[in-house]
Amino acid sequence: MDIISILDKIFIGQDLRSIKKSTLEIIKEVDNNPNKIINYNLNGNNKSIKKELLDKELKQILATRTIERTKYYLNRLIKSLSVQKEGKINDLNLNRWKEYDDIITDSLWLFDKRDTFGVHKAGYWGNFIPQIPNQLLRRYTKKGEWVLDPFLGSGTTLIECKRLGRNGVGVELNKQVAISAKTNASKEKNQFKVITKILPGNSSTIDLKTEMKKLHLNAFQFIIMHPPYWDIIKFSNKKDDLSNAKSTLDFLGMFRQVLENVYPLLDKGRYCAVVIGDKYSAGEWIPLGFYVMQEMINKGFKLKSTIIKNFDQTTAKRNQKELWRYRALAGGFYIFKHEYIFLFKK
Numbered sequence: 001m002d003i004i005s006i007l008d009k010i011f012i013g014q015d016l017r018s019i020k021k022s023t024l025e026i027i028k029e030v031d032n033n034p035n036k037i038i039n040y041n042l043n044g045n046n047k048s049i050k051k052e053l054l055d056k057e058l059k060q061i062l063a064t065r066t067i068e069r070t071k072y073y074l075n076r077l078i079k080s081l082s083v084q085k086e087g088k089i090n091d092l093n094l095n096r097w098k099e100y101d102d103i104i105t106d107s108l109w110l111f112d113k114r115d116t117f118g119v120h121k122a123g124y125w126g127n128f129i130p131q132i133p134n135q136l137l138r139r140y141t142k143k144g145e146w147v148l149d150p151f152l153g154s155g156t157t158l159i160e161c162k163r164l165g166r167n168g169v170g171v172e173l174n175k176q177v178a179i180s181a182k183t184n185a186s187k188e189k190n191q192f193k194v195i196t197k198i199l200p201g202n203s204s205t206i207d208l209k210t211e212m213k214k215l216h217l218n219a220f221q222f223i224i225m226h227p228p229y230w231d232i233i234k235f236s237n238k239k240d241d242l243s244n245a246k247s248t249l250d251f252l253g254m255f256r257q258v259l260e261n262v263y264p265l266l267d268k269g270r271y272c273a274v275v276i277g278d279k280y281s282a283g284e285w286i287p288l289g290f291y292v293m294q295e296m297i298n299k300g301f302k303l304k305s306t307i308i309k310n311f312d313q314t315t316a317k318r319n320q321k322e323l324w325r326y327r328a329l330a331g332g333f334y335i336f337k338h339e340y341i342f343l344f345k346k
């Protein structure tokens, strides 16, 4: 369908009646199309738009009462179909913003299940759901840019990078975990021909600049950090593992060292996300998330958003749901059901 030239022709029409008559004709044609997506041609390139959205826009044109308003909506529709309006940090076309209904812009993220698309596995204890890197990568990176994850774990970020056409580097302290992340990520189809690099090592000391030189890379455009929530899950017995920190201060000191190492590698004006939760210790709520947020601000980052994300209880807690509810009622505390995603700009 050559919608743009049809719309252009309608646009030439001068009186409201003839414009509305032609608009009604296209609406009929769109309605008769059995597909949910309408393909159209733009300067020899194939483009598409959701049928539902095109229909809505056309009906809005039909509903107007003045020629000025009608032409305004027509012009807006032609522009959204033919002109790409992109920001500096992602590939979203702002002229088609209404189509991104799966991109979250609210600060409360409620997911009822993890995305199991592609090669993602839920097996690694302490991993995050793929929707987290998926949402962030689409908002804060463009295709072909470079992403760093200094707490790689099972490789969720790098799998999403591959799916979305972003190059990714991940660092993981535990060698066995790094190896299985590599195996896992290599199973994801590399349809955008991106580079995926997994480095076993300690993120506070690893020489990333040398690794970047080998990749002919000057800087990253996005960093995503998902550190251990101190000792909630013990990831290894290694002393450099943040989950083996001896105290809150020790944990923050270790986090700061990782930050010192990766901060200079991010392009100015670009974003860094930290995914973290709080914890209880000796009957006291430790606001780890807020402490880590303060470390980021002290380093020079500007806080752009605080997102609250729900999580389900661990299997162990779920099995003892009643007991935990009783303990919460008796002990005057609340059971953790949320974690934070902090967004910072350099």
Ligand SMILES: C[S@@+](CC[C@H](N)C(=O)[O-])C[C@H]1O[C@@H](n2cnc3c(N)ncnc32)[C@H](O)[C@@H]1O
Pocket (backbone or CB within 6 Å): 124, 126, 127, 128, 129, 150, 151, 152, 153, 154, 155, 156, 157, 171, 172, 173, 174, 177, 201, 202, 203, 204, 226, 227, 228, 229, 235, 236, 240, 241, 242, 243
């Ligand atoms: C919360 S998990 C990350 C999970 C990951 N987002 C995923 O989806 O699988 C934190 C990871 O950081 C690793 N880690 C801890 N201290 C580290 C350090 N100093 N350098 C690199 N990795 C470290 C742990 O081994 C663990 O796999």
